Amino acid sequence: MFHLQTLELLHWDYCQRVSLPLDGAIITIAGPNGSGKTTLLDALRTLLGLECSGGRTFRTYARHANAETAWLRALVDNRPRGRQNSSRPFASSLLYADQVTLACRIERQGGDWTRRYVMLEGVHEIEQLAEKSEREWLGIEAWRRRLEAAGLTRAIGKVLALEQGQTDKLCDLNPRELLRLVFEVFGDQEVLDRYEQARSHQQQLAKEVEAAEGELARTQAQLSELANRVNSHRQWQLKIQERERLATEVLPVMQWSEARERLARDGRDLHRARLFATADARALSGKRARLHELFAEHEATKARLAELETQRRDARTAFDAAREAEKPVELAVKREDELKALADVEADAAALAARTQALAAEKDRLRGEYTRADDKLQHVQGLINELKDKRLPPPPPEVAPLRRALDEAGIAHHVVADSIDIADEQWRAAAEGVLRGSRWVVVLKHRSDEARAFDIAARQKYRHYVVSDAAPVTQARPGSLLAALKVSAPLPTWLTRQLDGIRCVASAEEGSGVGGEWITAEAYYRDGRGGRSVWVSPADHQFGANAVAARRKSLEAELVRLDAELTRVVKAQGEVDRQLKDAQRAAQGHKAAVELSERADEFAEARARLPALRQARAEASTRMQALETEHDRLVKASARSEDGYNRAQQELADGEARQAQTARDHAARRAALSQAARDSREAGARFPSRWTTPAALAALRHEFENARQAEIRSHHVDQELATGVWETDPSVVDRHTRMDLQVREQAHQLSDRKASNALAATAASNARERYIDVLKATVRRYKKNVAELGELAGVVAEAQLPHLDNDDTVLAQAGLHVKFNFDGKGEVGLNDGEASGGQQVLKSLILLVGLMKDDETPGGFVFIDEPFAHLDVRNIQLVGHFLRSTRAQYLLTTPITHNVEVFEPSEITLVTSKKPRGERWAPPIAVLARRPEVSEYA
Numbered sequence: 001m002f003h004l005q006t007l008e009l010l011h012w013d014y015c016q017r018v019s020l021p022l023d024g025a026i027i028t029i030a031g032p033n034g035s036g037k038t039t040l041l042d043a044l045r046t047l048l049g050l051e052c053s054g055g056r057t058f059r060t061y062a063r064h065a066n067a068e069t070a071w072l073r074a075l076v077d078n079r080p081r082g083r084q085n086s087s088r089p090f091a092s093s094l095l096y097a098d099q100v101t102l103a104c105r106i107e108r109q110g111g112d113w114t115r116r117y118v119m120l121e122g123v124h125e126i127e128q129l130a131e132k133s134e135r136e137w138l139g140i141e142a143w144r145r146r147l148e149a150a151g152l153t154r155a156i157g158k159v160l161a162l163e164q165g166q167t168d169k170l171c172d173l174n175p176r177e178l179l180r181l182v183f184e185v186f187g188d189q190e191v192l193d194r195y196e197q198a199r200s201h202q203q204q205l206a207k208e209v210e211a212a213e214g215e216l217a218r219t220q221a222q223l224s225e226l227a228n229r230v231n232s233h234r235q236w237q238l239k240i241q242e243r244e245r246l247a248t249e250v251l252p253v254m255q256w257s258e259a260r261e262r263l264a265r266d267g268r269d270l271h272r273a274r275l276f277a278t279a280d281a282r283a284l285s286g287k288r289a290r291l292h293e294l295f296a297e298h299e300a301t302k303a304r305l306a307e308l309e310t311q312r313r314d315a316r317t318a319f320d321a322a323r324e325a326e327k328p329v330e331l332a333v334k335r336e337d338e339l340k341a342l343a344d345v346e347a348d349a350a351a352l353a354a355r356t357q358a359l360a361a362e363k364d365r366l367r368g369e370y371t372r373a374d375d376k377l378q379h380v381q382g383l384i385n386e387l388k389d390k391r392l393p394p395p396p397p398e399v400a401p402l403r404r405a406l407d408e409a410g411i412a413h414h415v416v417a418d419s420i421d422i423a424d425e426q427w428r429a430a431a432e433g434v435l436r437g438s439r440w441v442v443v444l445k446h447r448s449d450e451a452r453a454f455d456i457a458a459r460q461k462y463r464h465y466v467v468s469d470a471a472p473v474t475q476a477r478p479g480s481l482l483a484a485l486k487v488s489a490p491l492p493t494w495l496t497r498q499l500d501g502i503r504c505v506a507s508a509e510e511g512s513g514v515g516g517e518w519i520t521a522e523a524y525y526r527d528g529r530g531g532r533s534v535w536v537s538p539a540d541h542q543f544g545a546n547a548v549a550a551r552r553k554s555l556e557a558e559l560v561r562l563d564a565e566l567t568r569v570v571k572a573q574g575e576v577d578r579q580l581k582d583a584q585r586a587a588q589g590h591k592a593a594v595e596l597s598e599r600a601d602e603f604a605e606a607r608a609r610l611p612a613l614r615q616a617r618a619e620a621s622t623r624m625q626a627l628e629t630e631h632d633r634l635v636k637a638s639a640r641s642e643d644g645y646n647r648a649q650q651e652l653a654d655g656e657a658r659q660a661q662t663a664r665d666h667a668a669r670r671a672a673l674s675q676a677a678r679d680s681r682e683a684g685a686r687f688p689s690r691w692t693t694p695a696a697l698a699a700l701r702h703e704f705e706n707a708r709q710a711e712i713r714s715h716h717v718d719q720e721l722a723t724g725v726w727e728t729d730p731s732v733v734d735r736h737t738r739m740d741l742q743v744r745e746q747a748h749q750l751s752d753r754k755a756s757n758a759l760a761a762t763a764a765s766n767a768r769e770r771y772i773d774v775l776k777a778t779v780r781r782y783k784k785n786v787a788e789l790g791e792l793a794g795v796v797a798e799a800q801l802p803h804l805d806n807d808d809t810v811l812a813q814a815g816l817h818v819k820f821n822f823d824g825k826g827e828v829g830l831n832d833g834e835a836s837g838g839q840q841v842l843k844s845l846i847l848l849v850g851l852m853k854d855d856e857t858p859g860g861f862v863f864i865d866e867p868f869a870h871l872d873v874r875n876i877q878l879v880g881h882f883l884r885s886t887r888a889q890y891l892l893t894t895p896i897t898h899n900v901e902v903f904e905p906s907e908i909t910l911v912t913s914k915k916p917r918g919e920r921w922a923p924p925i926a927v928l929a930r931r932p933e934v935s936e937y938a
Contacts, residue, residue, distance in 0.1 A: 002089040002150055003077040003889045004044070004861055005099065010071035010126055013039045013061040014915045014922040021927060022074075022891070024907035029893045031912030036922060037893040040910070041863050044891070046115070047072040047104045048152060049144040059113040062106045066920075071126045072104040090119070092149035097121035103129050105137070117143040153185060171830045171843040175815025178830070178847070179779070179802060182816060185851040186778045205757045212750050216743070223743050226736040229727040236726040239717055246714040253691050254700055254707040256683050263676055270669055277662050284659060287652045294645040301638040308634060312627045319620035326613040332606035334575070336596070363576050370569045377562040384555045393542050393551055399440050402462045411453050412445035419443070419489035421544035426521055427484040427504055432541050433523035433534030434481060434502065438495055439542050440464040467492040479503055481519060486544075772804050779804075779816065785850035786818060796821035797846055818847065861889035906930065 004022040009015045013036065020040075029037045039061065042052040052058065062070045078100045080087045090100050101124040106115045116137035118129060138146065173181065341355075395417065406413050417439040422428045441464055444453055450468040457466045470490040476482035482499035502525075503518040505511040511518035511526055519525045523535040539554035596603070684692055704710040783799035790797025802814040819827040822839050830843065848862060892906070903909055911926035 002100075002152075004074055004891075005077055006075040007040075007044065007047075008071070008073040008126065009040075009043055010073075011062075011065035011067040012043050012070050012072060013064045014920070015039075015065075015925075016921040018925055020910055020925060021908060021929070022889075024889070024929075026890045026892065026906050027908045027910065028903055028906035029891065029910045029912065030896050030903070032896055032914060035912040035914045036925075037912055040912070040925075041891065041893065043072055044074070044863065046106075047074055047102060048147060049117070049140055058106055058115055062108075062113045068108050070106040071129070072106070073124075073126055073129070074102045075123060076100050076102055089150040090146075093119060093146050095119065095121045099123060101129075105129070115140065119143075119146055171840055171847060173830065175802075175817045175830070176813070178818070179814055179816035182782045182851065183775070183778065186781070202757060205753070209750065209754050209757060212746070212753065216746050216750055219739070219743050219746060223736070223739050226732060226739055229732045230736045232725070233727040233730065233732050236721070236728060239721055239726070243714065243717045243721065246710060246717065249691060250700060250704060250710045251707060251714060252683075253687060253697070254704065254710050256680065256687070257692075257697050257700075258707050259676070260680050260684075263673060263680060266669070266673055266676075270666065270673065273662070273666060273669075277659065277666065280655065280659055280662070284652065284655045287648060287655060291645070291648045291652055294641060294648055298638065298641040298645050301634060301641055305631070305634050305638055308627060308631045312624070312631055315620065315624040315627050319617070319624045322613065322617040322620040326610070326617045329606045329610050329613055332603055333610050336599075336603040336607070359576055363573065366569055366573045366576060370566065370573065373562055373565045373569060377559060377566065380555050380559050380562060384552060384559065395440060398460070398462060399464075402442065402457060402460050405456045405460065406442070406453060409452055409456060411449040411456075413442050413449075413453070414445075414489050415439070416441045416443065416491065416495070417542050419487060419491065421486040421488070422484065423486040424484040427481065428541065428543075429523040429535060430504065430519045430521060430525070431481060431485060432536040432543065434499070434519065434525060435543065436534065436536055436540075438465075441492060441495070442466045443470045443490060443492060444468040465492070469493050471496070476500055775804050776801070782816070782850055786846055789846045789850050790820070795842060795846070796827075797843075798827075818843075820846075861891065863891050864893075 006019065007022050008017070008019045010017045012018075015036070029040055031037050038053060042056065042058075042061065045052055046058045046061075052060075076089075076099070078088050078090050078095060079098050088096055090096075099122060101118075101120045101122065103118050103120075103124070103126070104115055105118075106113055116139070118132060118137050120129075120132075395415070399415065403413070403415070416435070420431075420435065422431055442453070442457070442462075444450060444467065447468040450466075453466050453468075470492050472490045473482065473487040473496055476485075477500050480500050481502040481504055482496065484504060485499065501517050503511070503514060503516060505514065505518045505520055508520055508524055508526075508531070511520065517525075517527050519534075523533060525532060525534045537554065539551050539558070541551055690696060700710075704713060779799070779801055783801065786797045786799045798819050800817040800819070802816055803810065804814055805811070818830055820829075820839070820843055821827050822842075828839070845864075896911075907930045909928040911928065913923040913926075915922040
């Protein structure tokens, strides 16, 4: 380690230019607080490439000078520590002069401050240094390496960077930190670090091997993925080939083969159609003959009807004449019976009065009966009038108000009665019976109107359902009641299910055999509860235009019945009125017996003629009824024969039209088959002969069954190719081959690396094991230094040798325990709180100087900022005595307020002063040098 001889500052902080001697063992820098003591130490730290104290940097001091360039220059001792030039501190830098100049140039560049260093043999002034070429100047890292080679290790650099009041920090270190510091100062830590680096390198290699294994695994996974992609590519090629085969061979050939089969079938069908057409022609001949027969029969029936019409008129005339001849004779007989009954009671006044009263009551009863019958007749007539010009029967009175309210509210709707007609009149009675309770169900068009419709129906107390769950009727089950209806609007879904579930049967016996819900044409209905008749009178029919006709016919029959009833009542009223008048005249004195006697001959003749007249009227009535019956029969027969003739005529016309259409279709089909056969032959000629052999066609049918299955397969292949994830890049096969070779090579290299890494790890471990002896020698050396320094300080200092072994855990946990005994008061440790402030300083100085004590190459320097702080006079003397007893160079700082004992060990004292207010530069630094001691023998 080298010693400092001089220090020169130019534009450093507030120092304009200062040159200071440092060629002494102990240099004390004294001055008041803030006078620049630490500034001088920071100048040396900056010159030596160390960090400044207190968070300050070289930029801080360079800015204060307010100059473009600041200089730090020191002259250091480079004399050899042994007999050879190679032992000079700066020999590694090829500097062999006894003195070496160290300089630092700090200059402003682009708004920032930069520092550059130079190291030269001999003495060089700042002006000379400014002329040096830029190539000779070093950066901070190269400068630190140069000084480290000269003995200023990084560990000593840390000690030199200790700030004010931190002199005793070494005794604050724990044993492990102290041992590491010892190793760092003596250079062993660097070797350990290299071993650690080797170990870290081995671990890194192990990690790299592990990463390589992971990379190999990933590569193998990629290889597996590539293998899957190769398989996918091959499958894709197979799919492409299959699609090509299906599109170019299978589908065309199978379609051609099936087309030929269809041509053969169509030919056979055409032949059968020709045979059927011949049979239809023969049937048409029979229908023409039958049509002539029906025409003749119909003409005969018309002639017979005309003859019967004449006979009917004659029979009606004869009946009317017989009736007119019988009527006066019948009246005369009835008059005689009435007079006899009156004669029997006219003598008895009470009996006469009772008869008169009974006749009056009967007259009143008949009048009431007439009124009721007339009211019914008027009602029926009104109903008939309502049906005039109506397409559908009118609804009940509660329906119209509701529908009007729904229309006013804008709610689209219809009723079931408006949406159903009877398609098969045979099942009208059954349909009318089942649907009777559902006629006036209101079906809403929009489900969103349900709440408003319910509210309106609730206010009007509408007793039929209002439904929004409805759907159009698209299909009915054959044989169901729904199939007998024609539905033109959506129906409630429950009603559709009900109608579609009712089977139409011919009789109740047949229905009992099939089970389930059924109904007969006579409206006998069987559901889950049992069987009952749901017959509805034709007068109450509702569905379709035929319901209006049925209602009208029923009402007209009722009108005829009521008219006959009125006629009977009127006739009975006439008889009762006449008898009442006779009874009233008898009560007034008129005698019925007198009239009987006076008209006895008339009554006798009438009674005698009445049987013959009745017989004549009965015979005329019988003949008239027989002719009416025969006439009605012939009318129906004539209608049937006319219908049969019209039907036969229509069937003949339809048959002739079908025959003509069949002939046209036959010709067209024949031409189409001929053209298709030619096209098939041409298409077959385009295929290779091996594709159309019977064996090849049989193989295709065995594989695909038919062209439709082949088309489905082709569609599936297209869909798989379109939607599937396929590898379409053919280069994936080559990539798989190359990657397979790469994986094999990686596996081989990985095996070699693992083997070489294991050998290197073994070699490094063996080398470190041999180096443990060097570590033990270093610790013994430091132990010796501490003990010797303790003797110089009058303190018993003993370092306990740690256990060192070639083990990471042992080396990591090893520590250097140092015990001190002051004044025989017992041992104290490094930082156990039992030592005084002065003792703490002595402990730190012993530990510090022990790091730099070297019997072979003595030297080195230490910066200690205020080592005497808080020490009494005795401890200051002890510390000073210790510093003088060592051979190191010390730069100490102390305030001028301390005891003068602090200056006693100093050879050179530098006195700093505060910069006066308003001045740019600080006052010059005073230098006090101790006069060399003259030997008494000189």
